[in-house]
Amino acid sequence: MNLSRGYLLALVAVFGALSLILVLPFxxxxxxxxxxxxxxxxxxxxxxxxxxxxxAAFALVLLAIAGFVVPxxxxxxxxxxxxxxxxxxxxxxxxxxxxxxxxxxxxxxxEVNLAEQVAGSGQEIGRxxxxxxxxxxxxxxxxxxxxxxxLFLVYYLLRDGDELLxxxxxxxxxxxxxxDDFYAELDDVMSAVxxxxxxxxxxxxxxxGLGLFATGIxxxxxxxFVMVILSLIPLIGSFLVWAPAVVYLFAMxxxxxxxxxxxxxxxxxxxxxxxxxxxxxxxxxxxxxSVIILGVLGGVYAFGIMGLFFGPVVLGAFKATLNxxxxxxxxxxxxxxxxxx
Numbered sequence: 001m002n003l004s005r006g007y008l009l010a011l012v013a014v015f016g017a018l019s020l021i022l023v024l025p026f027x028x029x030x031x032x033x034x035x036x037x038x039x040x041x042x043x044x045x046x047x048x049x050x051x052x053x054x055x056a057a058f059a060l061v062l063l064a065i066a067g068f069v070v071p072x073x074x075x076x077x078x079x080x081x082x083x084x085x086x087x088x089x090x091x092x093x094x095x096x097x098x099x100x101x102x103x104x105x106x107x108x109x110x111e112v113n114l115a116e117q118v119a120g121s122g123q124e125i126g127r128x129x130x131x132x133x134x135x136x137x138x139x140x141x142x143x144x145x146x147x148x149x150x151l152f153l154v155y156y157l158l159r160d161g162d163e164l165l166x167x168x169x170x171x172x173x174x175x176x177x178x179x180d181d182f183y184a185e186l187d188d189v190m191s192a193v194x195x196x197x198x199x200x201x202x203x204x205x206x207x208x209g210l211g212l213f214a215t216g217i218x219x220x221x222x223x224x225f226v227m228v229i230l231s232l233i234p235l236i237g238s239f240l241v242w243a244p245a246v247v248y249l250f251a252m253x254x255x256x257x258x259x260x261x262x263x264x265x266x267x268x269x270x271x272x273x274x275x276x277x278x279x280x281x282x283x284x285x286x287x288x289x290s291v292i293i294l295g296v297l298g299g300v301y302a303f304g305i306m307g308l309f310f311g312p313v314v315l316g317a318f319k320a321t322l323n324x325x326x327x328x329x330x331x332x333x334x335x336x337x338x339x340x341x
Contacts, residue, residue: 026150200231217249
């Protein structure tokens with residue numbers, strides 16, 4: 001019996017490893033599909049009695065395309081346009097290097113042509129970009145395939161989500177009460193991260209972005225996107241962008257605009273972090289800022305861009321597991337002893 005059990009566990013390990021190898025190339029898209037399906041799942045439960053699981057899931061996939069995919073692509077295109085505009089503003093023909101060149105020649109006695117060096121560097125970058133075009137085409141193809149995989153996963157997770165959860169509960173060798181507590185804790189963690197972490201970051205970044213647009217900061221759309229990402233990290237947030245923007249306005253002589261941006265960002269943007277985040281997070285699950293910071297930064301290294309969301313979830317799930325284990329550990333030990341007799 002023990003030999004058969006060991007052989008079975010070995011098969012589980014082998015096929016589990018092979019399955020992981022198959023999933024890893026599309027890990028970002030799988031995680032994204034899980035995230036979108038989790039968000040849309042309450043709508044699926046609402047629509048199913050009124051139509052059917054298949055029609056409801058298909059309608060929600062269309063909603064996901066309209067509400068998530070299309071806005072994401074629009075933002076990416078807009079941000080790319082701003083980034084290109086920033087790079088185009090750095091034109092070696094319009095930059096004034098004469099004073100710096102004279103200073104270098106006076107100091108070390110060597111005549112240099114900085115404009116020529118910058119132009120040469122630009123040509124070298126262009127050559128590298130041309131050489132990498134094949135790699136970029138491969139990346140684009142992979143992204144399109146991954147997007148298709150993600151949409152199919154969203155559809156089947158919504159349509160067959162109940163069956164998947166029932167299978168997981170039946171397969172997991174834990175009492176129903178333990179699983180109930182664990183899934184409830186995990187749901188609280190997901191809600192806390194999505195609503196109290198991601199939503200507040202979007203609100204804070206958008207509010208800060210309004211200040212940049214109102215005061216005429218160049219490429220405000222690009223910097224708004226940057227502030228949304230930075231706002232995912234507690235205690236850092238959009239300050240790293242709007243503070244230099246204030247300095248920029250002072251340097252340009254727009255003292256009134258600089259003061260207005262500083263006051264707006266300090267009061268309005270600060271309120272969104274100091275008041276909204278604790279209210280929303282406490283409503284779902286209390287996640288220490290250190291957990292969020294470590295989860296976000298470590299999650300990006302481990303999972304890529306989706307780590308911004310799933311990094312804190314993993315640490316929160318670990319905390320939930322410890323809480324459930326602490327609550328049920330003694331009872332599980334008693335049940336294990338009775339079953340072994």
